[in-house]
Amino acid sequence: MQRKRYSPVPEGEWDGNVICIETDVEWTFGTNKTHAFLSCYTFTIVTRGWVTILYNNHELTLREGDLYTYSPGFEVIVLSSSSDYSGICLLGDEHFTLSLPTVRDAIRTAYFMVVELTSPVLPLQADDRQRLQELMQMMLHYQQTGLPHANDSLRMLYNIFLLDLSAIQEHSIREHRFPKRVEEIFLGFLGLLPQHFIEHHDIGFYASRLCITTTYLSRVVRHVSGGRTVVDYINQLLLMEATFLLRQTPLSIAQIADRLHFAETTTFARFFQRMKGVNPREFRKGR
Numbered sequence: 001m002q003r004k005r006y007s008p009v010p011e012g013e014w015d016g017n018v019i020c021i022e023t024d025v026e027w028t029f030g031t032n033k034t035h036a037f038l039s040c041y042t043f044t045i046v047t048r049g050w051v052t053i054l055y056n057n058h059e060l061t062l063r064e065g066d067l068y069t070y071s072p073g074f075e076v077i078v079l080s081s082s083s084d085y086s087g088i089c090l091l092g093d094e095h096f097t098l099s100l101p102t103v104r105d106a107i108r109t110a111y112f113m114v115v116e117l118t119s120p121v122l123p124l125q126a127d128d129r130q131r132l133q134e135l136m137q138m139m140l141h142y143q144q145t146g147l148p149h150a151n152d153s154l155r156m157l158y159n160i161f162l163l164d165l166s167a168i169q170e171h172s173i174r175e176h177r178f179p180k181r182v183e184e185i186f187l188g189f190l191g192l193l194p195q196h197f198i199e200h201h202d203i204g205f206y207a208s209r210l211c212i213t214t215t216y217l218s219r220v221v222r223h224v225s226g227g228r229t230v231v232d233y234i235n236q237l238l239l240m241e242a243t244f245l246l247r248q249t250p251l252s253i254a255q256i257a258d259r260l261h262f263a264e265t266t267t268f269a270r271f272f273q274r275m276k277g278v279n280p281r282e283f284r285k286g287r
Helices: 025-033 094-099 101-116 126-145 150-174 180-196 203-209 214-225 230-248 253-259 265-276 280-285
Strands: 018-024 040-048 050-055 058-063 066-070 076-081 086-093 121-123
Touching: 018 025, 018 126, 018 150, 025 076, 040 058, 040 126, 058 066, 086 094, 086 126, 086 150, 121 150, 126 150, 180 203, 180 214, 180 230, 203 214, 203 230, 214 230, 230 253, 230 265, 230 280, 253 265, 253 280, 265 280
Parallel strands: none
Antiparallel strands: 018 086, 040 066, 040 086, 050 058, 050 076, 066 121
8 A cells, every 4th residue: 555645734624733744855855944934843753864954053964763853943954865865743833832731841851851952863762763653653643534533632642742752861861871869860950940940040949959059969960961051951941931932922022021030121131132142022023
């Protein structure tokens, strides 16, 4: 039986929240025109061949079995690929993804554990790849059924995918064989961040919750992450939240600054300019 190709543009009863797409060379190069406007988290598993991209000014090559994660707001350009490149891509609308508490925590964890602070490319073990691809194939199936509950099933599978991915990434940290106490502190810190980063931008809060000194927490985070700091992690989540609020809500820049617990609007504007390379007003206008 010839395998059906799924359209890169959703057809039929798609609710705009979650969709899975089989990709090829043509579709992948076409994303060069859409990344600037794409308010989706995307997760792509390379199923055949290779593709080279420019991600946030870093050149990366994705090969068969790699999982590539894209988050809204990052500049990505597809540079080249093998003629037989193919993949399977899961897209989750940014607003929907961040609107559900369980999914919100899962995506934040999956996002900053692998994308922002290490690399957006994760080589998958064979069993992990099979499990994630099976979830994606189930999504492809539900998209074609036309059943009344299909969209609900897609959202549930998306949640499972994110939780599974978080577990895979946590396991990859443990495989580095850090001392158990160091692992516990680092993962404890990652667990606290999604709950408290908006209100607490200071290292002292997290060290206190973990019952250790700020010096020790800093040392652990630098050691496990390969040199990144506690502030790096906090700032990346603040940037992610700020980007979401600027793109998806009518809140004024002053209101966003207040919601993210910046002392002054100008402080927030300087932070965003430094992190994103453009000020909040220009970013909102799409420049």
